[in-house]
Amino acid sequence: MVTARCRWIPTTTVAIVSDLAFRHEAQRLATDFGVRGLATAIDDVPGAEFRIVVQVSSQPTTSPEAATIEVSEKSIVVSASAPVGIFRATRHLLSLFDAAGSVPCGTIQISPLVAERGLHIDAARKYFDAQWLKDRMREAASLGLNVIQWHFSENEGFRLESHAFPQIVSKHHITRDEAREILALARDLYIEIIPSLDMPGHLRKALAAFPELQLPPAHLAPDAEPLAIPDTGHALNIALPEALDFARALIDDFADLFAECQSWHLGGDEFVDFARITEYPVLAQAAQRTFGSDANGFDLLTDFVNQIASHLKSRGFTARVWNDGMLRGNIVQLNPEMVLTWWTNWHAHMRPVSDALAANYRIVNFNDSLFYYVLGENAGYRYPSAERIEAANWHPGLFPQLPAGVSASPIQEIKPENGGYPNQLVGAFFSIWSDQPDAQTPAEVAVGIREPLAEFAARCWQIS
Numbered sequence: 001m002v003t004a005r006c007r008w009i010p011t012t013t014v015a016i017v018s019d020l021a022f023r024h025e026a027q028r029l030a031t032d033f034g035v036r037g038l039a040t041a042i043d044d045v046p047g048a049e050f051r052i053v054v055q056v057s058s059q060p061t062t063s064p065e066a067a068t069i070e071v072s073e074k075s076i077v078v079s080a081s082a083p084v085g086i087f088r089a090t091r092h093l094l095s096l097f098d099a100a101g102s103v104p105c106g107t108i109q110i111s112p113l114v115a116e117r118g119l120h121i122d123a124a125r126k127y128f129d130a131q132w133l134k135d136r137m138r139e140a141a142s143l144g145l146n147v148i149q150w151h152f153s154e155n156e157g158f159r160l161e162s163h164a165f166p167q168i169v170s171k172h173h174i175t176r177d178e179a180r181e182i183l184a185l186a187r188d189l190y191i192e193i194i195p196s197l198d199m200p201g202h203l204r205k206a207l208a209a210f211p212e213l214q215l216p217p218a219h220l221a222p223d224a225e226p227l228a229i230p231d232t233g234h235a236l237n238i239a240l241p242e243a244l245d246f247a248r249a250l251i252d253d254f255a256d257l258f259a260e261c262q263s264w265h266l267g268g269d270e271f272v273d274f275a276r277i278t279e280y281p282v283l284a285q286a287a288q289r290t291f292g293s294d295a296n297g298f299d300l301l302t303d304f305v306n307q308i309a310s311h312l313k314s315r316g317f318t319a320r321v322w323n324d325g326m327l328r329g330n331i332v333q334l335n336p337e338m339v340l341t342w343w344t345n346w347h348a349h350m351r352p353v354s355d356a357l358a359a360n361y362r363i364v365n366f367n368d369s370l371f372y373y374v375l376g377e378n379a380g381y382r383y384p385s386a387e388r389i390e391a392a393n394w395h396p397g398l399f400p401q402l403p404a405g406v407s408a409s410p411i412q413e414i415k416p417e418n419g420g421y422p423n424q425l426v427g428a429f430f431s432i433w434s435d436q437p438d439a440q441t442p443a444e445v446a447v448g449i450r451e452p453l454a455e456f457a458a459r460c461w462q463i464s
């Protein structure tokens with residue numbers, strides 16, 4: 001409990017004393033206070049009136065990120081079971097100090113509500129340089145976020161240096177050396193990087209060099225308007241074995257770079273207009289040849305996703321996929337190890353969250369209605385705001401609503417049980433999507449996301 005009448009107000013040298021296991025975090029905190037103009041030293045020093053003690057917690061914790069901060073007028077004691085817990089606690093401590101130049105006395109308990117609190121960055125449509133990406137990582141870490149999903153391939157750009165396919169890379173891109181620096185910083189900040197290479201859709205930039213691998217155009221009725229023929233230059237023809245070989249080769253080109261990462265997002269969304277998937281007979285025909293007469297285009301898509309997930313597993317990654325085209329086949333079942341990243345239920349035929357839960361899939365909440373920062377406010381999106389997040393009373397288990405008429409209630413929600421969420425709810429993300437890349441400069445994006453990202457992050461933690 002915080003005591004408003006008492007405050008820790010450092011006015012002279014602060015000594016930071018730590019257990020050996022937390023030495024790095026003690027040194028980091030000393031540096032952070034030094035940047036803020038406060039004389040700080042490691043270990044006891046003569047004349048140090050205030051002390052911060054960083055120690056191993058004697059109490060069991062539900063998460064290595066959980067921590068306790070005990071504040072008195074003369075000292076602060078930070079306790080956690082692991083260095084990452086000390087890091088999260090000291091970030092919270094610094095935020096309190098930055099807000100008021102002091103810290104209220106009392107005991108503060110912090111623990112994450114969900115294992116993953118993330119920021120997705122579409123650094124493919126728009127070029128964000130390495131320094132900008134590092135700055136966002138530092139800001140994310142300061143807010144208690146622990147995952148960055150790095151989306152480096154899109155229809156409009158491929159922004160990571162490729163050794164196997166240099167012809168697909170955009171002029172402005174992140175080099176391998178820069179990527180290694182980004183990954184090293186992520187390790188230091190206890191941030192997990194999730195590479196995001198969307199397939200079999202969203203591949204226009206890569207497929208421009210391989211037109212023979214593009215999905216054939218749709219077959220429309222004879223009286224259909226020519227303008228109604230959807231472009232398929234972005235879509236991989238997953239009926240071709242060589243197309244799957246290309247997809248695997250793309251992954252293999254980057255697998256070693258991201259070898260320390262645990263997850264990989266393979267996409268799977270917006271491959272075609274899913275409401276018109278029957279207009280692509282090549283998909284259903286290939287599915288029926290393999291899986292029987294009842295198979296449809298969604299079965300072929302699911303099989304592709306499963307094959308790519310299997311390949312990713314062989315390279316050490318757990319696969320993730322967007323929800324909109326999944327759980328919609330007649331025959332092929334989605335790999336049970338797949339993690340579904342749930343961004344939308346805008347169309348009535350998209351499966352509800354309840355279907356994924358009933359089938360025991362793990363899911364991540366990307367709630368596009370509140371947390372999609374879409375440049376240019378494209379496709380009807382509005383820039384997220386702290387006020388809208390607060391008005392929605394959002395929490396990590398509150399998902400996008402179902403369309404009207406699909407269910408008696410449009411609300412999709414996983415409620416916490418016994419103080420926590422079920423393990424199927426892996427986490428929640430805030431997303432930057434660069435649909436209209438020139439709508440804002442990188443600096444404007446950084447400013448624009450600041451307040452809503454902070455509100456999102458705060459709602460992913462329990463602080464008492």
